[in-house]
Every structure is written in C-alpha cells, then in structure tokens.
Amino acid sequence: MNPDENPRVSLMMLSYNSEKFIQAAVSSVVNQTYRNWELVISDDASTDGTWELVRRMASVEPRIRHFRNKANLGTPRNRAEASKHLTGDLIAHFDSDDVLYPDAVRLMVNAFAAKPDADLIYSDYSSMDAAGNIDGYVANPNPTSDLSGFGWKPFGMFRRSSFDRTEGYNTRINHCEDGDIFMQLVEHGKFYRIPHVLYARRSHADNVSRKNKHCRDCGERQVCNFMRVWSKHANYDPVTFTPLKK
Numbered sequence: 001m002n003p004d005e006n007p008r009v010s011l012m013m014l015s016y017n018s019e020k021f022i023q024a025a026v027s028s029v030v031n032q033t034y035r036n037w038e039l040v041i042s043d044d045a046s047t048d049g050t051w052e053l054v055r056r057m058a059s060v061e062p063r064i065r066h067f068r069n070k071a072n073l074g075t076p077r078n079r080a081e082a083s084k085h086l087t088g089d090l091i092a093h094f095d096s097d098d099v100l101y102p103d104a105v106r107l108m109v110n111a112f113a114a115k116p117d118a119d120l121i122y123s124d125y126s127s128m129d130a131a132g133n134i135d136g137y138v139a140n141p142n143p144t145s146d147l148s149g150f151g152w153k154p155f156g157m158f159r160r161s162s163f164d165r166t167e168g169y170n171t172r173i174n175h176c177e178d179g180d181i182f183m184q185l186v187e188h189g190k191f192y193r194i195p196h197v198l199y200a201r202r203s204h205a206d207n208v209s210r211k212n213k214h215c216r217d218c219g220e221r222q223v224c225n226f227m228r229v230w231s232k233h234a235n236y237d238p239v240t241f242t243p244l245k246k
Contacts, residue, residue: 010088119189
C-alpha cells in the first residue's frame with residue numbers, strides 16, 4: 001500500500017439487542033470523511049427491534065451490508081461468521097454501542113500508508129456514559145516487545161493479508177475473541193499506535209466486556225491464543241495460571 005492508494009476498509013459490527021445505541025454507531029460510520037468503506041453488520045438473532053432498524057438504515061446506505069444468524073451464536077462465532085463477508089484490504093472492529101470520530105478511518109488509512117510493514121494499528125480513545133457524554137480519555141500504551149501488557153485496543157485496524165495468515169477468529173472460546181486475534185496478528189507481526197483519539201467507547205449496564213471472566217478464572221485457557229502468547233511473555237504457566245520459576 002502506498003499513499004496514493006485508496007484501499008477499501010471493512011468495518012465489522014456485531015449486533016445483538018442493540019436497538020438503543022446502534023443508530024448512533026452506524027451514523028458515525030456514514031459520516032466518515034474517508035468514503036471507501038463497507039460496514040458489515042452481523043446480527044446475532046436479536047429479539048428487540050435491532051434487525052428491523054438495521055434493515056431500514058441499509059435501505060438508504062448501500063455500503064451497509066447486513067446479515068442475520070438464524071440462531072444466537074455468541075460473540076466469537078458471530079465474529080467468525082461476519083468475517084466471511086468482509087471484502088476490504090483493511091479490517092476494523094467497531095462495536096454497535098460505540099462511536100467513531102469523523103476522521104478515524106482516514107487517519108488509519110494514512111497510517112497504514114506510512115507504515116507498510118504494519119500488521120495492526122490502534123489509536124487512543126475517549127470514554128462516554130450511556131447518554132453519550134464524554135467523561136474521560138484513555139491514552140493506550142505504545143507497542144513494546146513484551147506482549148504481556150497488551151490485548152485488543154480500540155480503535156484497532158489490521159490488514160486483510162495479515163488476517164489471512166492467522167487461524168481466524170477462535171470459535172473454541174466463548175469470549176475475548178478480540179484479544180485472541182490481536183495476539184495472533186502481533187505475535188510475529190508489527191503493530192503501531194496512533195496517538196490520537198479516534199473512538200468513543202460507551203459504558204453502560206449491558207456492556208459485553210463486563211461479563212467476561214478474568215483469565216485466572218477462565219476454563220478456556222488451554223485453547224486461547226491470547227493466553228498462549230501472554231503467558232509466554234509474562235512467564236506464567238497458561239494452564240495453572242501461576243508464575244514459572246526463572
């Protein structure tokens with residue numbers, strides 16, 4: 001990729017009973033200053049009005065491609081299904097309750113053009129409450145060779161060619177598939193940070209991340225790529241979650 005190219009960007013959004021927030025999320029994509037994108041929405045058999053709202057938004061915006069699972073698959077399997085529909089050169093996760101700032105995609109594309117060796121790039125982000133009021137700012141750490149301090153960082157984007165070298169989204173686990181794919185991408189790859197706020201992350205009572213178990217309490221450590229790579233760098237036994245003797 002060089003600065004003169006105009007790569008297609010696939011923004012992947014999962015939805016499940018997201019009626020309250022998804023319109024704001026989709027609108028923030030439609031309002032991007034960078035125009036060569038597709039928004040792939042994979043609905044996980046919502047039981048509220050999410051799917052009907054998605055269909056209405058897609059009817060007026062052809063760059064929105066929407067799919068619905070016949071049954072609820074859970075986040076990792078829904079993510080794997082969504083990934084089958086992506087056609088872009090660059091891929092990003094975007095949650096249905098969050099918001100992108102208008103220049104987010106353009107700045108990411110520029111960053112990949114400036115960093116031809118990059119497999120993944122992430123940004124800083126702001127936090128907001130359920131009503132959409134900004135209430136904080138998070139400066140993500142700069143990349144280091146020690147991956148024990150890293151996991152998925154919003155707003156993150158990666159090359160399709162890098163993704164194709166991984167096993168894809170890990171459907172052997174029931175949560176934290178974003179951290180799993182992050183470790184697959186950067187274990188033998190290059191990753192960089194854009195020190196700008198490109199993403200607003202909404203905090204509310206139904207955040208999926210609130211339900212995730214801590215690694216020490218998770219029974220899926222043996223099949224988790226995040227734990228496999230993290231434990232190597234943290235000098236931990238990935239099965240017992242105890243420090244190894246140096």
